[in-house]
Amino acid sequence: MPQRREAAIVGIHEYPLRVVGPGTSALQIKAASAIKALEDAGLSYKDIDAVYDTGSHQGIGGLGISEYLGLKPKVIDNTAVGGTSYEFQANHAAKMIAAGKCEVALLTYGSTAHSDRRNIGTAGGTSQGPATPAGNMEDSWGQTLIANYGMVKRRHMHQYGTTDEQFAEISVVTRRHAMRNPEAVKAMTDLEFVGVNEITVQDVVDSRVIAHPLHLLECCMISDGGGAVIIASPEVAANCAKKPAWIIGTGEATKYRENGGDITVSAGAQSGPIAFADAGVTPDEIDVLMAYDSFSITVMCM
Missing domain, CATH: 3.40.47.10 (Thiolase/Chalcone synthase)
Structure with missing residues (x-):
């Protein structure tokens, strides 16, 4: 084609x-x-x-x-x-x-x-800006962005039997690639990473829990x-x-929090096939994947 x-x-x-x-x-x-x-x-x-x-x-x-x-x-x-x-x-x-x-x-x-020391992901939502439909249901319970992702990871583990070690593989691979990019190494150094080096699965699962079951090395800086x-x-x-x-080829899809929705599948699982069809190519023809990896679970949900 x-x-x-x-x-x-x-x-x-x-x-x-x-x-x-x-x-x-x-x-x-x-x-x-x-x-x-x-x-x-x-x-x-x-x-x-x-x-x-x-x-x-x-x-x-x-x-x-x-x-x-x-x-x-x-x-x-x-x-x-x-x-x-x-x-x-x-x-x-x-x-x-x-x-x-x-x-x-x-x-x-x-x-x-x-x-700006903006506490993205870890600040509570209560009283932040005008009320929203979703906020009205969650802010009063102190929900945070990273806690939301933690719940998605826990659901994925329950639904599919995924393990911490399997999630950790994502962090290991992304760090391995980062260490081969001088700009990424400089970024980690400037951001004062503890250990600017490749990491292991054990390093990830041994790092402290930020929002159960997400560990420190599963989260972006x-x-x-x-x-x-x-x-x-x-x-x-x-x-x-x-x-x-x-x-x-391009593809767009929409996903948001909804009662009864499957939180283990992101909109990327919908937009991906649309983009492949639009381009007239198949996944086995792709040489490079650049996935949004704010947390390990973000990648897994694609």
Whole structure:
């Protein structure tokens, strides 16, 4: 099956610091990343006619980014669905480009969560922001994000007989790959990891429990950082500085907490087959998998 080439990634940048310290804002990270991504593509600000940003940090989304950078985009998208927001946005950008609504899309992200000492995942939800339907049912019991994931892991162990050792294999493999990436090693060093080295299954199961049954080495660290991606039409991509990476297939799915729902299966289990079908490829043709791994259970639920 011929793979379509309607939109491509032509420029990228990953902000190099995981601890930015005081004086650097999420907006500055986004702007700096946008400049570098445009340089990577061989493009300039005047080429951008679409902006994608969740606005999840400092409340500055596509409109704020456009104003800050002096852009006049035809398209702005602030889709925010958690950690997968940027895959959604890449899909939306590719579709809008294919439809002729824009030619060059800028996707930006920036966070200073570590420097702000934001207790993501471990803070209680009570009295944080306006009441929500889900919050009304859970905040009063002191539920936290990591406790939610702990419950999912416990359910997975009950439902499928999965063991701590099997979950630990995920942490072991991700650390093994990280130790072969100088940028990841630098990030772990800057974040003051206890032991910047490969780990074993025993190391994982012996690490302290954070939210039963999740252990410390099954949880991601909170860091600063960000990046930017440039997605362009075939006509623009043909004249960019580097060989384009074509977006050949995408998939979206929705999953949320619901009574009677299977919490051991994520939306990724639904969106994956959609993306494979869209691209006309099969899983055995894939050489690289980059999975969202906030916790070991996040990967297992795919």
